[in-house]
Amino acid sequence: MLEEYLARKYRSETRPKAQDYLIKDKVAIVGIGQTEFSIDSGRSELQMACEAIKAAVDDAGLKMEDIDGIVKFTFDFNDETSLVNALGIPKLKFFGECGWGGGASVPTILHAATAVATGVADYVVCFRALNERSGRRYGYVPGATLTTIATNTHYGMNFPFGFMSPIAWVAMFTQRYMHEYGATSEQLGWVSVVLREHAQKNPNALFYGKPITLKDHQESPMVVDPLRRMDCCVDTDGAVAIIVTSAERAKNLKQKPAYILSVASSTATDGELMTSVYRKKISLLPETWYMGQELFRVAGVTPKDIDVIEFYDAFTPLIPMQLEELGFCNVGEGAAFCEGGKRIRVGGELPINTAGGSLSEAYIHGMNQISEAVRQIRGTSTNQVKNAELVLATSGLGVPTGGLILRR
Amino acid sequence: MPTIKDKAAIVGIGVTDFSKDSKRTQIHLACECILAAIKEAGLKVEDIDGMVKHTGDGADECRILRSIGGRNLNYYGECRYGTGGSSSLVLRAVMGVAAGVANNVVVYWTANDSSKRVELTYHVGMYMLSTSEAEQLSFYPPVGLITPEGQIGLIIRRYMHEFGVKDNQFGWVPVVCRENAAKNPAAIFYKQPITIDDYLKSDMIVDPIRALDCHTKIDGGMAMVVTTAERAKSLKQKPVYIMAAAQSAVQGVEMMTSYNRPVISGLPETSNVGKELFRVAGVTPKDINVAQIDDSYAPLVPMQLEELGFCKRGEGPAFCDKGSNIRLGGKLPLNTSGGSLGEGYLYNMNHIVEAVRQMRGTAVNQVKNAELALVSGGAGGPASGLILRR
Amino acid sequence: MAVEYFKGIPLIRPLIDLDNQGFWEAVKNHKLVIQRCKDCGTYVHPPRPCCPNCNSFKKVWAPASGKGEIYSYVNITYEKVGYPGMMCPHAVVLVELEEGTRLITNVVDMKPEDIYIGMPVEVVFEDIAPDLTLYKFKKSKGVKAKKGKR
């Protein structure tokens, strides 16, 4: 099945008809909320979630009683029952989760949007709350020790060889990407530099007040060769919540709505959690290509129409690879596209990650990219792109992924 | 107002054998039942563009896709909460096809609960607990409240106290379920009916819960294919339309341990699911011909019948008494395949599949001219349900 | 240079189930096998219940030549991203076998900086504990491996 992807032949005729896609222009994001981003929140993940959701509800001008749906990351420790009880939500009509780590950020919006578009729920909250940096987990089993058996059979083929962290998994296909297309560490460095530059305008960013140069990137230590420390996002304590409702209801709410032009998700053949090493070709992101084809097909726009992109950027190589898969440049040209930073910074032809992204703002598993996309549409970003009309956001890579196009 | 009413249909079902030891992995069970469901529907593997699963299911959609050789999925999601999850998964599938995001969504559930050949999922790694799991482990096991029988027992005791129910009044539910299972060759208790005396003689595990009040853990897998009502017409099987699907969680909810709300003797989630189902479907409890009710613990069945509006509060045990209302030929035949008490415990998934068979007219214990079937799951926690029609 | 393991820290073990136990049993006997569909002959790794090509559930454990080439590799230089029981730096390589399937593995008798994509390698077995054998790869002196049917 991968041949179809390698030939870049999308079988649109097998997809549901575009006019049957009920989400386009019918659903909007009306509230965003977040906690501060830090390296030690000093409180529980449940409290972080409550604070962010409360902030989003206030931002939308709603009452907690209005909320009747929750979509969460499977990886999030806060489950719906705890949130209902802690937040005092009277009742939920829709709840569920999206799997695959950071790949879940945009899919939470997709599932919330399908719920709203089909009349299953009215106001749905999507959120991510984590204490990834301080490791202040909510609960642990007393006396439990680290398991020494790989937790499932697939990991069982990787862990015994010390191949057990996301950075190593991403480095494995980055090595191949650099080998096949001649991408260099300096080119990846420019991604890091530009995003850090963007974070200087965002007081909420973890790296606010700490700009870097390409030299800093090149001198930062190798973590997993070929990736350096400054190729990696920064583990963060924080939470972000987003409220989705119908376009109709959105009109009467407090904020200018960010309408959903399209939202899509996709897996691809032979996919695994960042360890899809058994595919015919591993230097590509087929999930992102499939998702992009679907995203632009139902939106009825092309990559040329996009004004700003908020990429999921856990590691620098993921940005050039996404630029290629989504059709912003040709395959193998993504790294050159980013070189020098001129084209991807605010003021350039395609500004990306205007708040600093996961590399420089905070790593809330992609939810902060979505809230920044909403701010760009509202025109309230601290690093505003003038007249931004269409903003694209993506979710975790190398896993089943998602994409979202918002419009004013 | 947008609605999901009649927008989607179940067009294929696939089932593995039910056993005490499958001698297969969960992913194996998943591949088997999913391929069977796809084939039954008259579809091909590459037609599948959506999958929804239970969060705790060790067989994940990516590994299944790698095994069966699918293309890509454009819609995938998860839900947790045991029996309350099963109809939630169908709701998720309905949303996906109704919103035009996917064509054909597979809903599946596998379990190796009996043989304990259970596989961990990606997220259940190093003893990390979700907030509600941590909450439960904080307050209940340290005082000896360890098993779900005990946890739900506190709720059942209160129900008995408030409505004057005696502990031998729940016995007719297991008797009828085993009666149905005795005629179902796929059931774990095939040809093993019980009498009310067997029930009364069965061990009290956790007073007031008897051994025969409890479901039986099994190994097995089940899958179904959900597609649009439009596409369903041209497929191989007679479509079973999903009139309504709903889920609910209400303030104060915990899995089996919702002890801190004003009244604990009821099932407010089931009540809300019922209201939503009947509102969306535009029918009343009187119109339902056959019901598949969550019977993980027998006393929860009369409670659900009350909350769903089949009888008044407190009258559930009387409704089930002697079994005449709830057996085949009665007013509301229940759990016609045997349910969790007779067929086996597959988290209410078998209840949904049985409801589909009833609507197709192919059940082993077929209710004559059944036109509407109701499924209720998740009693004692977040709940969900379905109304299916021919 | 092979991977060195710290004494006192438990080794991390594979999770063996009914789908992959034939593979790990062979490894224990110092043999490398690949799951192969009995009906259509497709090689499949990692092991899974059915064939992605023809959906047959019948399969055999086909002996592998053990030869292949390095398809990609990383060097774990920062100890916190590796397993605490394994000494850093060490390389993790992705080997493409002659049969066309790939394996995540470690290398022996070579420095991380000498590894390159396309390097011909062959399998060796290392009994790192009485009850744990792992497959690893060393530089092969033979001709460059050819790609098989995938």
Next chain:
Amino acid sequence: MIPVPPPHTMPLPVTHFDNIGFWQGVKNHGLVIQKCQGCGAFRHPPRPMCPKCRSLKYEWAPSTGKGKVYSWVTYRQSPHPGFKAPYTVVLVELEEGVRVVSSLTDYPPEKIRIGMPVQVTF
């Protein structure tokens, strides 16, 4: 779903940020209940936010320790090596209005009834 903890003679409570105050109270032989500083409502089990007024401020208020049996079960078969069957688990409604799950000590299980007054011991 819940990962199985390694065997202990007794299952220990899982403590975390939001309930540590409760278990510290118990350790000092005092029963404390989470009380919202915004609206004064009591709540249990402990959670970070008040479901009534959504305030994040709370205190650990001492409970009188008095209440009534709201519901009960008796384990006739032991589910855990740390507990010898038969034993009784009670759901107690405290005077403050919240309910806690506890064990019943020094009382024959056959005489227990709903509504019976009880008092906390440690």
